[in-house]
Amino acid sequence: MALTAAPSAGDAILRRQRVRESAARTYARSFPIVPVRAHGMTVEGADGRRYLDCLSGAGTLALGHNHPTVLTAIRRTLDSGAPLHLLDLATAEKDDFTTALFDSLPPGFGDRSRVHFCGPAGTDAVEAALKLMQTATGRRGALAFTGAYHGMTAGALAVTGAVEVKSPLPSGGEVTRLPYPYAYRCPFGEGARGAELSATYVERLLDDPSGGVLPPAAMILEVVQGEGGVVPAPDGWLREMRRITTERGIPLIVDEVQTGVGRTGAMWAVEHSGIVPDAMVLSKAIGGSLPLAVVVYREEYDGWLPGAHTGTFRGNTLAMAAGAATLRYVAEHGLVERADLLGARLTGRLDALKGRLPVIGDVRGRGLMIGVELVDPSGEPDRCGAHPADPELARRVRAECLQRGLIVELGGRHDAVLRLLPPLTVTDEQVEAVLERLAEAIEAASR
Numbered sequence: 001m002a003l004t005a006a007p008s009a010g011d012a013i014l015r016r017q018r019v020r021e022s023a024a025r026t027y028a029r030s031f032p033i034v035p036v037r038a039h040g041m042t043v044e045g046a047d048g049r050r051y052l053d054c055l056s057g058a059g060t061l062a063l064g065h066n067h068p069t070v071l072t073a074i075r076r077t078l079d080s081g082a083p084l085h086l087l088d089l090a091t092a093e094k095d096d097f098t099t100a101l102f103d104s105l106p107p108g109f110g111d112r113s114r115v116h117f118c119g120p121a122g123t124d125a126v127e128a129a130l131k132l133m134q135t136a137t138g139r140r141g142a143l144a145f146t147g148a149y150h151g152m153t154a155g156a157l158a159v160t161g162a163v164e165v166k167s168p169l170p171s172g173g174e175v176t177r178l179p180y181p182y183a184y185r186c187p188f189g190e191g192a193r194g195a196e197l198s199a200t201y202v203e204r205l206l207d208d209p210s211g212g213v214l215p216p217a218a219m220i221l222e223v224v225q226g227e228g229g230v231v232p233a234p235d236g237w238l239r240e241m242r243r244i245t246t247e248r249g250i251p252l253i254v255d256e257v258q259t260g261v262g263r264t265g266a267m268w269a270v271e272h273s274g275i276v277p278d279a280m281v282l283s284k285a286i287g288g289s290l291p292l293a294v295v296v297y298r299e300e301y302d303g304w305l306p307g308a309h310t311g312t313f314r315g316n317t318l319a320m321a322a323g324a325a326t327l328r329y330v331a332e333h334g335l336v337e338r339a340d341l342l343g344a345r346l347t348g349r350l351d352a353l354k355g356r357l358p359v360i361g362d363v364r365g366r367g368l369m370i371g372v373e374l375v376d377p378s379g380e381p382d383r384c385g386a387h388p389a390d391p392e393l394a395r396r397v398r399a400e401c402l403q404r405g406l407i408v409e410l411g412g413r414h415d416a417v418l419r420l421l422p423p424l425t426v427t428d429e430q431v432e433a434v435l436e437r438l439a440e441a442i443e444a445a446s447r
Helices: 009-020 068-080 092-104 122-137 154-158 191-207 235-247 317-332 335-356 391-403 428-445
Strands: 035-039 042-045 050-053 113-117 142-145 175-178 218-221 252-255 279-282 294-298 360-366 369-374 409-411 417-420
Touching: 050 428, 068 317, 092 113, 092 317, 122 154, 122 218, 122 252, 122 279, 122 294, 175 191, 191 235, 218 235, 235 252, 317 335, 335 360, 335 369, 335 428, 369 391, 391 409, 391 417, 391 428
Parallel strands: 142 175, 142 218, 218 252, 252 279
Antiparallel strands: 035 042, 042 050, 113 294, 279 294, 360 369, 369 417, 409 417
C-alpha cells in the first residue's frame, strides 16, 4: 500500500484559514503561502521556500521586513515601560513622531499645519479629511476621479472609482466623478493630450450653471493611482487641479497613503509638481510597518469641535516610535533619491522587455511604484492604440512569479497590471533578480 505524505504545518494552517476566514480575503488567495520569517525584501515560507517580496504590505514596508532600525525603536519603547495605549493623550513618543513627520512635510505646508491622529487605517483618515472639509466649508459633495481608490468605509468608498468594490451595496455621499489622466487608455481617446482635456473638462464643468455640480466640500485625488493600475498624474495636470480648486475656494485633499515616505522618488509625491494641498492623508509607511494613519491639514481648516472625529485606537505608541524611526532613516540615508534612481532603472529595463514581449502593453510609474499592463496583442486596439487588457494572462504571470520566488500583485481597471512595490532598501542584486524572474514568468505564461 502506498504511503501518503503527512500534510505540512503550513498546509494545515492554510486549510484552517479557508474554513475560518471570510470569503472577502484577498491576498491569501493570490499567495497560498504561510510566511514564518522575513527580513528586508525576503520572505521565508513554512515550506522553507524563499520569496522576493515586491508587494511590501501594499507599500507599507518602506524599509522592508523587520528592518533593524524599526526593531530597535520598537524594543526601546517596549523596554522603557511606556504605555502602549493612551487614546489621544500626549506622550513623548507621539511628540517625537509628530516632530519627525512635520520635519518631512513639503515646504510651505508643514509650517502652518495641524495633524489629526485617526483610526489606524488609511480609510479612516480619508473619512476624517472629508468630514473636516465639510465642516470647514458647510458643503456636502466631493470631487473624485475615475480609477481612484481611497478605502472601504462609506465616505472613502463613495470617492473610490472601482465599481466592483461598491457593488452590490450603494455607498453614501454626493460625489462628482471626474476623468483622471491615463494616457495609455485615455478616457477621451487622445493619449497624452488627455491630461489637458481633463483639466479643461473639470474647469468648464464646475463653471457651468447647468452642469449639475453644486459647490463641493473638497476635491480628493492620488498623485499616482495605486490600485487603479499605477497611473501617475502629469505634474502639469496636478498644478491645474491646484489652480482650479484655489480659484473656486475648493479645498484640495491629496491621498498619499501609498505614495508617501519616498515611494515615488520624493518624500511626498506632491513634491514632484510643487503643489501645496490643503490636506494630506497619510498611512501605510508612516507607521514603520505598524498601523498608523493621520490627516495633516492647513491650520485655517481646524474648525472641529472636541470629539468631532474620534476613535479608540488613535494612540499606538509602538507605531509612532517605528514611524519616527522610519521617516528619519529614509531621509538620512538617501532612500528617496535611491528610489528615484532604481525606479528609472527598472522602468527602463521593463520598457526594453516590452520590445520583445508584445503582451506588455505599457510600463509606467514613478520611483519604486511601477506598473506593467498586460494585454492581448491579437485584440483590436482602441483609439489610443492600446490592445485589450488580459486579466487571465496577468493571473498566470502572478502564479508563475510565485513559482519562481517572486511576490507580485495585480491591480488596474481589469486586474491586468502587475504592480511592483519593492522596499526602498532593495539592493542592486535584488533588482536584477526581480527583472529576471519577472521576464521568465511573463514568457512562460504567454506561451
